[in-house]
Amino acid sequence: MFFNSLNFAIFLPVVFALYWLIGNKYLRLQNILLLVASYFFYAFWDYRFLFLLMFSTFLDYSTGLKIHQAETKAAKKFWLWLSIIINLGFLGVFKYYNFFTDSFAVLLGEFGLKSNFGAIDVILPVGISFYTFHGLSYILDIYWKRAEPTRNFIDYSVFVSFFPLLVAGPIERATHLLPQIQKKRTFNYPQAVDGLKQILWGLFKKIVIADNCAEYANMIFNNYTHYPGSTLLLGAIFFAFQIYCDFSGYSDIALGTARLFGIELIRNFAFPYFSRDIAEFWRRWHISLSSWFRDYLYIPLGGSRGSSWNKVRNIFIIFIVSGLWHGANWTFIIWGALNAFYFLPLLLFNRNRNNLEIAAKGRLLPTIKELLQMAVTFGLVVFAWIFFRAENVTSALHYISNICSRSLLVVPDGATLLGTHHPLGILALTAFMIAVEWIGREQQYGLATLGLNWKRPLRWSFFIGLVIYIFYFTGQEQQFIYFQF
Amino acid sequence: MKRLLINCAVFALIVVAIIGILNRNYYPLQVPDNDNFMAAMIDKHRFAEQLKSPRIIFCGGSNLPFGINSQQVSASTGLPVVNLGLHAGLGLDFMLNEVKQTAKPSDIIIISSEYFLPVDGSHRMKKLVERIFPPAGNYFKPTLRQCLNDYFIEDLQNNLPNTIAGLKGAQRKPITQSVYARSSYNEYGDVVRNFEPNPPHDFLNNYKMDYAYYPGITVLNNFKAYADEKHIRVYFLYPSFPESLYRSKTKVIEKLASDLDQDLYIQILNKPIDSVFPDSLFYNTEYHLNPEGRALRTKRLLPILNALKIKAVSN
Numbered sequence: 077m078f079f080n081s082l083n084f085a086i087f088l089p090v091v092f093a094l095y096w097l098i099g100n101k102y103l104r105l106q107n108i109l110l111l112v113a114s115y116f117f118y119a120f121w122d123y124r125f126l127f128l129l130m131f132s133t134f135l136d137y138s139t140g141l142k143i144h145q146a147e148t149k150a151a152k153k154f155w156l157w158l159s160i161i162i163n164l165g166f167l168g169v170f171k172y173y174n175f176f177t178d179s180f181a182v183l184l185g186e187f188g189l190k191s192n193f194g195a196i197d198v199i200l201p202v203g204i205s206f207y208t209f210h211g212l213s214y215i216l217d218i219y220w221k222r223a224e225p226t227r228n229f230i231d232y233s234v235f236v237s238f239f240p241l242l243v244a245g246p247i248e249r250a251t252h253l254l255p256q257i258q259k260k261r262t263f264n265y266p267q268a269v270d271g272l273k274q275i276l277w278g279l280f281k282k283i284v285i286a287d288n289c290a291e292y293a294n295m296i297f298n299n300y301t302h303y304p305g306s307t308l309l310l311g312a313i314f315f316a317f318q319i320y321c322d323f324s325g326y327s328d329i330a331l332g333t334a335r336l337f338g339i340e341l342i343r344n345f346a347f348p349y350f351s352r353d354i355a356e357f358w359r360r361w362h363i364s365l366s367s368w369f370r371d372y373l374y375i376p377l378g379g380s381r382g383s384s385w386n387k388v389r390n391i392f393i394i395f396i397v398s399g400l401w402h403g404a405n406w407t408f409i410i411w412g413a414l415n416a417f418y419f420l421p422l423l424l425f426n427r428n429r430n431n432l433e434i435a436a437k438g439r440l441l442p443t444i445k446e447l448l449q450m451a452v453t454f455g456l457v458v459f460a461w462i463f464f465r466a467e468n469v470t471s472a473l474h475y476i477s478n479i480c481s482r483s484l485l486v487v488p489d490g491a492t493l494l495g496t497h498h499p500l501g502i503l504a505l506t507a508f509m510i511a512v513e514w515i516g517r518e519q520q521y522g523l524a525t526l527g528l529n530w531k532r533p534l535r536w537s538f539f540i541g542l543v544i545y546i547f548y549f550t551g552q553e554q555q556f557i558y559f560q561f
Numbered sequence: 562m563k564r565l566l567i568n569c570a571v572f573a574l575i576v577v578a579i580i581g582i583l584n585r586n587y588y589p590l591q592v593p594d595n596d597n598f599m600a601a602m603i604d605k606h607r608f609a610e611q612l613k614s615p616r617i618i619f620c621g622g623s624n625l626p627f628g629i630n631s632q633q634v635s636a637s638t639g640l641p642v643v644n645l646g647l648h649a650g651l652g653l654d655f656m657l658n659e660v661k662q663t664a665k666p667s668d669i670i671i672i673s674s675e676y677f678l679p680v681d682g683s684h685r686m687k688k689l690v691e692r693i694f695p696p697a698g699n700y701f702k703p704t705l706r707q708c709l710n711d712y713f714i715e716d717l718q719n720n721l722p723n724t725i726a727g728l729k730g731a732q733r734k735p736i737t738q739s740v741y742a743r744s745s746y747n748e749y750g751d752v753v754r755n756f757e758p759n760p761p762h763d764f765l766n767n768y769k770m771d772y773a774y775y776p777g778i779t780v781l782n783n784f785k786a787y788a789d790e791k792h793i794r795v796y797f798l799y800p801s802f803p804e805s806l807y808r809s810k811t812k813v814i815e816k817l818a819s820d821l822d823q824d825l826y827i828q829i830l831n832k833p834i835d836s837v838f839p840d841s842l843f844y845n846t847e848y849h850l851n852p853e854g855r856a857l858r859t860k861r862l863l864p865i866l867n868a869l870k871i872k873a874v875s876n
Contacts, residue, residue, distance in 0.1 A: 269568075543576050544583070
């Protein structure tokens, strides 16, 4: 069930109504409802994988208790590694088996050796990377004594499967979400309205911006040999906004939906394209994943302590693993490595924490310096996105070499881009989205405070306008990009 | 909670009302110079209304406008003829509902549907036809999901730009020279103009047709019952099909024909092989004959129809 589908438009109000009809007097019943609704939501894709999700949930719940109860360090370690191996084993089989066997076969081929591992033909279960990481964070937190295991299986299952975050995050932490599931939740009008606004903004970003940018990005990336460098550059920019609006739009809908149920999820995006350096970008992009890798991989590896060599090694490990998390393809690994290269100078010269606050905080406009910094950072990010989007490394290199040609100076011809809506119209809407996000950049999401001081007719007109734009620009239901990860 | 529900309800009502205003078809494309291929439906129905019953009405997909010389059929049978065949994408159900609302007692309906023609067809295509020819809205019944999608999305996306263009006084699209244009039809509803000299014959490659019991048989039988009640005669005619594809799909077609022989209550006028023609007589799809092919198909059809006319007289 997609967030941008009619099914979800029916599902959400029904679950919402039942949830608050039950009321906070019956917390257990509310949680059971959330669990049933979440499993129904997940089974809508493929009910067979529901059993995998249930197994994974049961595994982490049980091993969490075992780790806590174990009296010796060795026993704790045993249960921890059992859970890690099984969790990552599933992920490895479903997501990485073919990639590693293919790559290994190519490597053997270089030495004149033959191999025949045989490919497996399986569908990647939706959300496996996300719920596996939920479970891992839970058992690691218990192992490191940052959290106590819950003895309530329903509560734990809701933590793993809560439908707003089940298939594409944000990747929650037990320390943050479980206490909210375990305590009574009361209906809060401002929170619910805020949730609805965030859902509206998420849908606008996904349907109006991302899906339309996708049409052009796909057209240009799929036929990159036919376009001049300037159009290819435009294609990369279209993709940059596609992926941002697709994923942050999804996260906005997820966070807004959770708010309707009185639950606050971890923030996943904090206006990353307003970042002034790559370190800031990574503090603002897919925050729940970046912080997961920071807490469960980077810091255990030594983080930024130790020798320069250790720092370099750790940064490369974390970025390459992050790339690999996105998919089993060399393009993602190169994308990760490229970001590591961007990040390293900042780390080695201790400049990675220069920009902790949002750009131009307390001011309407940025300084020229800030504007230039943002432009350079955006340029670097767009360059890396080319690898992320390309079918393979060769295509990415050709794409880049075609951009870096004389045809970069050719004015892009709109007539060669035959999309549903005119590309200039899409760029204008993207500019509108950027303006709204810039105005709201000190808030949780772009639309959070916009219009709060306006008179109701004007405020409602603005929101109604957004709704009509969403309907007007709705195309074929487009899958969210991060569902494939 | 009450406040939220009231506000949401009011907000939703305003949205529904505004969309209801914006999604109307204020400028239906029912203007004489509109040249959309599907706009031929306007002319076909206008022509059908002018004819006195008993009439011969051809019903089916585009194999008919590309494959029948209605004028010749009319001259040979002495009955007025209208060819309602337009596009297979509309689906069998739409076509039969269209002909239900057009036919009168004593009319003769000849159904020539493409092999395994989908019963439901494409909703988007039906909506397109409805926009051009609003009475076509009576020929299909959308599901609730389709109704919602039409109201909030499809109608808004298609009609709003038309309204804006209409308000601006934008010129209608000029008449094209494509065979897929309203101007390519003659008054009977046959495609007779704008054929390209050397159209590609790619359709002969990678053609797919798999056997499954055809659900349209039940739909056709229901239609037959309706027609009997209204004293309308109905016949079934196999569509034109290229020789090479027939050879590769003989088993599938014969199995379908066997099902039709066994279960279809409508009289079948010919056999699949009777509608098979050399590949060179096809224009640009496996069902579209070129003018020479159309002449041959009509020639084969006339004796069959004349026999029917004799029957009609004797009855």
